[in-house]
Amino acid sequence: MKRQICIMKFGGNTLANQEKLRMAAQLIKSRYEGGYLPVIVASANGNLTDVLLDHAYSLSRNPDKRELDMLITTGERVSVALLSIALIDIGVPAVSLTGSQIGLITTDTHTGADILKLKGDRLAHELAEGHVPVVAGFQGIGENKEITTLKRGGSDVSAVFLASQLGALHVEMIKDVDGVYSADPNKDVQAQKYEVLDFDEMYKLALNGASVLHPDAVRLAKAKGIEIRIVHYRTGQVGTVIK
Numbered sequence: 001m002k003r004q005i006c007i008m009k010f011g012g013n014t015l016a017n018q019e020k021l022r023m024a025a026q027l028i029k030s031r032y033e034g035g036y037l038p039v040i041v042a043s044a045n046g047n048l049t050d051v052l053l054d055h056a057y058s059l060s061r062n063p064d065k066r067e068l069d070m071l072i073t074t075g076e077r078v079s080v081a082l083l084s085i086a087l088i089d090i091g092v093p094a095v096s097l098t099g100s101q102i103g104l105i106t107t108d109t110h111t112g113a114d115i116l117k118l119k120g121d122r123l124a125h126e127l128a129e130g131h132v133p134v135v136a137g138f139q140g141i142g143e144n145k146e147i148t149t150l151k152r153g154g155s156d157v158s159a160v161f162l163a164s165q166l167g168a169l170h171v172e173m174i175k176d177v178d179g180v181y182s183a184d185p186n187k188d189v190q191a192q193k194y195e196v197l198d199f200d201e202m203y204k205l206a207l208n209g210a211s212v213l214h215p216d217a218v219r220l221a222k223a224k225g226i227e228i229r230i231v232h233y234r235t236g237q238v239g240t241v242i243k
Helices: 018-033 046-059 065-089 122-128 154-166 199-207 215-224
Strands: 004-010 036-042 094-097 104-106 115-118 132-136 139-142 147-149 170-175 227-232 238-242
Touching (some): 004 018, 004 154, 018 036, 036 122, 036 154, 046 065, 065 132, 065 139, 065 147, 115 154, 122 154, 199 215
Parallel strands (some): 004 036, 004 170, 036 132, 104 139
Antiparallel strands (some): 139 147
């Protein structure tokens, strides 16, 4: 039986240390053993990104944007390599890939590119071999062959875009929250968790500051008809479905 592809996007906070990397690997393994063929999109650990930016701005008040892209994209490479090592160690045939390796073509704008297309068959080849691709989010390659980073929220957009290209019916956004709430549950004890939201409702919430999803990812998911599931990284349970 052909496995259904599912996209799993991990935020940087869910991959921030060895314990979280192992939990992420176990969650991916559960989907893999459950009959899915996961495609992983991983973000950089936010702390590492901050360290890299601090280095750059300690050397220049206005670092060259091309060089910033070369620097910052190493953060996602660390995440995908470590997560792939953890997966292989528990018997999941993973392979780490950069945005340029999978042929994620973007505009040529540095530190704020837009996705244009997926070019080439690298992902299709890895999936045909039964491998679990672990893809670096937030990055691609410009039409001029230069490494680029995407606009803010780019990893969410990457995940939805790959779902549309690979025929996945849903994207799991793996977060350190258990769903979308009517208000910040850390500040408002009356905040209610939404079990189901439609795209327009989620888009409005995202525009008004809900940081769970980027508005561009919600808009793309609506256009492509791809369901988004908010999943807590510790439990693996779906908290909110956007469709």
